[in-house]
Amino acid sequence: MKMQKFLLTEQEMPRKWYNIMADMPTPMEPPLHPGTGQPCGPEDLAPIFPMNLIEQEMSTQQWIDIPEEILDKYAIWRPSPLFRARNLEKALDTPARIYFKNEGVSPAGSHKPNTALAQAYYNKVAGTKKITTETGAGQWGSSLAMCCSFFGIECKVFMVKISYNQKPYRRLMMETWGANCTASPSTETKAGRSILEKDPDSPGSLGMAISEAVEEAVADENTKYALGSVLNHVMIHQSIIGLEALKQMEMAGDYPDVIIGSAGGGSNFAGLAFPFARDKINGKQIDIIAVEPTSCPTMTRGPFAYDFGDTVQMTPLLPMHTLGHNFVPAPIHAGGLRYHGMAPLVSQLILDGIIRPEAIHQLETFKAGITFARSEGYISAPECNHAVAMTIREALKAKEEGKEKVILFNWSGHGLVDMASYESYFRGNLADHDLPQEQIDAALKDLETLPKPRQGK
Numbered sequence: 001m002k003m004q005k006f007l008l009t010e011q012e013m014p015r016k017w018y019n020i021m022a023d024m025p026t027p028m029e030p031p032l033h034p035g036t037g038q039p040c041g042p043e044d045l046a047p048i049f050p051m052n053l054i055e056q057e058m059s060t061q062q063w064i065d066i067p068e069e070i071l072d073k074y075a076i077w078r079p080s081p082l083f084r085a086r087n088l089e090k091a092l093d094t095p096a097r098i099y100f101k102n103e104g105v106s107p108a109g110s111h112k113p114n115t116a117l118a119q120a121y122y123n124k125v126a127g128t129k130k131i132t133t134e135t136g137a138g139q140w141g142s143s144l145a146m147c148c149s150f151f152g153i154e155c156k157v158f159m160v161k162i163s164y165n166q167k168p169y170r171r172l173m174m175e176t177w178g179a180n181c182t183a184s185p186s187t188e189t190k191a192g193r194s195i196l197e198k199d200p201d202s203p204g205s206l207g208m209a210i211s212e213a214v215e216e217a218v219a220d221e222n223t224k225y226a227l228g229s230v231l232n233h234v235m236i237h238q239s240i241i242g243l244e245a246l247k248q249m250e251m252a253g254d255y256p257d258v259i260i261g262s263a264g265g266g267s268n269f270a271g272l273a274f275p276f277a278r279d280k281i282n283g284k285q286i287d288i289i290a291v292e293p294t295s296c297p298t299m300t301r302g303p304f305a306y307d308f309g310d311t312v313q314m315t316p317l318l319p320m321h322t323l324g325h326n327f328v329p330a331p332i333h334a335g336g337l338r339y340h341g342m343a344p345l346v347s348q349l350i351l352d353g354i355i356r357p358e359a360i361h362q363l364e365t366f367k368a369g370i371t372f373a374r375s376e377g378y379i380s381a382p383e384c385n386h387a388v389a390m391t392i393r394e395a396l397k398a399k400e401e402g403k404e405k406v407i408l409f410n411w412s413g414h415g416l417v418d419m420a421s422y423e424s425y426f427r428g429n430l431a432d433h434d435l436p437q438e439q440i441d442a443a444l445k446d447l448e449t450l451p452k453p454r455q456g457k
């Protein structure tokens with residue numbers, strides 16, 4: 001029988017995370033203080049994050065030890081399996097060899113616990129009593145809720161209103177793990193009230209929910225804020241995905257020509273891709289593709305600029321591809337991909353030609369997810385379907401070209417709690433959203449007065 005699963009034991013789990021900051025072809029530009037516009041020092045971030053995570057955020061150390069307590073809990077779901085998608089290959093009749101890393105095996109159903117666990121642990125060590133956060137589809141909020149419960153920390157989640165209504169089960173998962181979940185924009189914070197005053201029917205956005213979570217964190221010294229993507233320390237924690245995949249691809253006797261991940265804030269993509277990007281920086285030929293929705297085209301249509309991470313301008317300014325902090329994307333079902341910015345590390349590697357961004361329409365992603373489900377069985381989260389759709393495009397291209405390409409993609413999460421979105425697709429209630437340039441230009445106007453990065457366009 002042919003091998004389909006490449007499995008590592010707990011003993012083979014990586015003991016260090018990889019930090020690509022040490023290998024960046026172009027040095028990163030610093031985050032800037034939202035008030036002064038000057039580079040942020042560790043003390044500027046201290047009201048929001050514990051110092052041990054701030055140190056990681058600023059670290060240029062290539063390898064960072066994973067504490068034993070984190071390894072013990074990682075072992076609940078890690079190492080995650082790598083699969084050869086032989087059934088999908090057959091269904092597509094492609095000469096490509098397709099592999100996927102299954103991050104849907106975590107108890108919360110996605111890659112998000114890889115960093116939620118680390119962030120809850122470092123907060124616990126620093127004495128934090130409560131963590132606030134935002135969530136889109138609920139994958140991040142539920143992951144943080146679970147990991148806070150492991151360490152006895154209170155958890156408060158502001159969930160983007162459109163997803164709060166579309167995805168009641170994730171809200172209930174958060175409750176099961178003991179978190180308090182509120183629809184955002186809410187009347188609980190000044191930020192939420194100011195947004196509702198202007199637009200009482202606002203569907204919410206990740207930028208708005210971040211403003212609410214940060215406001216609540218800075219109001220109390222025992223409360224900190226956690227972000228599920230975008231920041232450097234999140235990319236570090238997620239590197240465990242790619243480090244495992246490097247070993248597993250070796251077990252399979254293959255090395256990827258193409259690496260694919262969906263990208264909302266960039267964390268699952270970076271988690272898989274960065275350990276391989278290191279090889280590319282050192283001369284390997286790999287096509288590394290980050291996939292976003294055409295309705296929130298941060299990387300493919302947003303400039304590289306300094307921008308706030310949130311709507312009401314409380315977070316530091318980050319150098320990143322952005323659509324502007326006031327951009328509100330169409331209410332597509334891939335809630336986790338509806339973010340106006342992209343991780344600075346991913347953004348810089350796009351400028352450096354290491355990563356290639358692509359955008360895909362919603363309907364193609366669902367069609368791809370169904371092809372995947374009917375061949376491999378697994379039902380993907382709508383975010384993850386973006387990676388599946390790009391994989392299918394690449395596999396069909398390999399067929400056209402008659403090439404035996406090796407494709408590796410990150411299956412970032414299952415969609416078993418997202419079936420309402422599949423229902424909308426089956427009933428013909430989903431549409432592709434064309435985003436007019438005027439809407440992007442209007443949102444980008446808010447960046448005109450902000451400082452510009454060296455490579456800003």
Ligand SMILES: Cc1ncc(COP(=O)(O)O)c(C=O)c1O
Nearest residue numbers: 139229264265266267268336413
């Ligand atoms: C399953 C899944 N994949 C991908 C994403 C996108 O986030 P990121 O780009 O940080 O991986 C999310 C976000 O919620 C998600 O839940």
